[in-house]
Amino acid sequence: MPRIVMKFGGTSMAGIERIRHVAARVRREVEAGNQVAVVVSAMAGETDRLVQLCREAASLYDPREYDVVVASGEQVTSGLLAITLQGMGLNARSYMGWQLPIRASGHAAALIEGIDVEVLERVFDGGGIAVIPGFQGVTQDNALATLGRGGSDTSAVALAAAMKADRCDIYTDVDGVYTTDPRIVPRARKLDKVTYEERLELASVGAKVLQTRSVGLAMRYKLPLQVLSSFEDRPGTMIVGDEAIEEEIMERNVITGIAHDKNEAMVTLTGLPDNPGTVAAIFAPLAAANVNVDMIVQSVPRRGEPSVLTFTVPTAALAHSVAELEKVRDAIGFEEIVTETHVVKVSAVGVGMRSTAGIAAKMFETLADRNINILAITTSEIKVSVLIPEEYTELAVRVLHTAYGLDAEDGE
């Protein structure tokens, strides 16, 4: 009997009318002959409200007690969904994280260590539906734990892996992963399939709600994920392993999608001495401070002359990074720290890139044709990214979407 996990986010659970709609979706999967576990988020806005209460109670709140407070949101929606399913004549019951149990370590951003499935096996054997609160687990010393924001996706994937589900369906307020942001490119197309790696690189393309951590987990367990709309009744996007698209790869576009990310800031250090070890001396303190440096460009100086180093860090880490660099300025002996936040990283992503030359060249030419200045470049096996001034975001995404043949046909 096929076994699936269905996960519904906060927007899908916001109020009894929507929960009824969710229950109807669940019923359909059960009637189609599936064994179903449902993972639910708290009602939209509820977790924010609870977090705010903790903050008001004490600015430095105990993460352990924070978990007690915020875990209640999913407890409420799982009970309500179980009641609603029962009201439709279905055999459903809720199981809290501490009841299964979902074993976790840590607090406020706990990690799932394992999920016991004996209880679930009994539920499925008896033809039942299990409703499980996302985002929560229980620690070894019997305390409530929550997984950090967006953790319900991770709960769903971990549960699907533990119960050896055939599929994990993530219901959200978008209907799948798109070739790019449809608000920028009206001709963006919904993708039928993407690979885990593409999805990780396309993090900013549609389906933003799907937590990166959960995609990584699905990849590790080779668990097919589907992102689909809880409001519209049509197939979403399957997120699968490379092997699952091997047969289709010939017919696939080389590029799967165009992503953009405004959460990067550019840092330029001028007057760097031309000594061996200078670059290492700059990045060591940033690494120690857990700052994730992404794109790096070093100007090639004439021998013995000072050079310029440019790199990007997450915007949220910019102030912190500058402070760390100021500490080593005298020791290293560079001149200025120049920062720039009005930049955007635009990426072309696709597993087909591995076997196709000229992808990067096409990107540079396309942008050059529009006189868009490239500030930095990085490439990985399945991605080419450029850093450009933020004002060109929409133009760059549109021309690249067209250049790589991603635009939908008219009327599609």
Added chain:
Amino acid sequence: MPRIVMKFGGTSMAGIERIRHVAARVRREVEAGNQVAVVVSAMAGETDRLVQLCREAASLYDPREYDVVVASGEQVTSGLLAITLQGMGLNARSYMGWQLPIRASGHAAALIEGIDVEVLERVFDGGGIAVIPGFQGVTQDNALATLGRGGSDTSAVALAAAMKADRCDIYTDVDGVYTTDPRIVPRARKLDKVTYEERLELASVGAKVLQTRSVGLAMRYKLPLQVLSSFEDRPGTMIVGDEAIEEEIMERNVITGIAHDKNEAMVTLTGLPDNPGTVAAIFAPLAAANVNVDMIVQSVPRRGEPSVLTFTVPTAALAHSVAELEKVRDAIGFEEIVTETHVVKVSAVGVGMRSTAGIAAKMFETLADRNINILAITTSEIKVSVLIPEEYTELAVRVLHTAYGLDAEDGE
């Protein structure tokens, strides 16, 4: 080291400002050298909101899942109070019903079967404060259970009994038990001490929030209860056993207070045949339907003539009672069922009554002087009650309060 349980109701927990105020109260008891467990209700209005959600989800909701939903309200306030106490530098932690555990049986109106105190003993040994959600427990098969509305008082008393506390303080939005409703009689006095039995009979006199069930439990374990205000800083009313007031009984007023209760409805059956067994035939179906018949008056008919029977039932059970009586009307052969809801039961309560004659006579005289018609009478060892037309409620309460010498001195 003295050990106390402090219980705070929903009004006291409604929002972070009030929770901070509660925390300050707790700190004072800790600093005074007490070992303290705190039992909290959900924020005012929250349980109603959650119950309403369950009702919307399905009109016949599963009590087991209802418990999952409504238990969340106290989970939130216990976490928030623990955070607030920690923010004041106190060593506090929350313990859910399933963590201690508080063992319960049943759902939606579960009974507490026992409370394991090992965890609490460790907390107290380490100088800690335990914050415990009221109203909840865990069943033998590891499901959440709630105790029914107002159950947090019962949680507090049961916990105090289990941990052999010296006292259980119930903080509410009134500052104690009064000789009668102060809104009716401005000269009502707050009582320093009442006995459990008096408190049970005085259920409608001040401190209405204190659940009857919890007073019965305190009586069984001879646990001193105190009702006091969470907003004003002064002693409340101690609720104690008879033995604790024995020494004072000579100086005490014979009557402790005047109660009134508008939740009774009067039923009159006319034309009852004068057969043996008629009365039993009437009350049997009501007992079977769990209707609690209170006052009963039967007119004494001339031999062989039909008589009239009057009795009271809770107003909420009136429609149901009439329906049950209609079923047996033909079998028993009475004429009419006349109902009257505009009646009130007024009671004089006091343990001193046991050893004093003339209490009932004074009541009848006092009411007769004001031309108040008595529809029915009942007496118990410590109570005399009369049923009168509702419009006389305030007048009757005032004149009886004066007649039994309960009015406060001027300026008190």
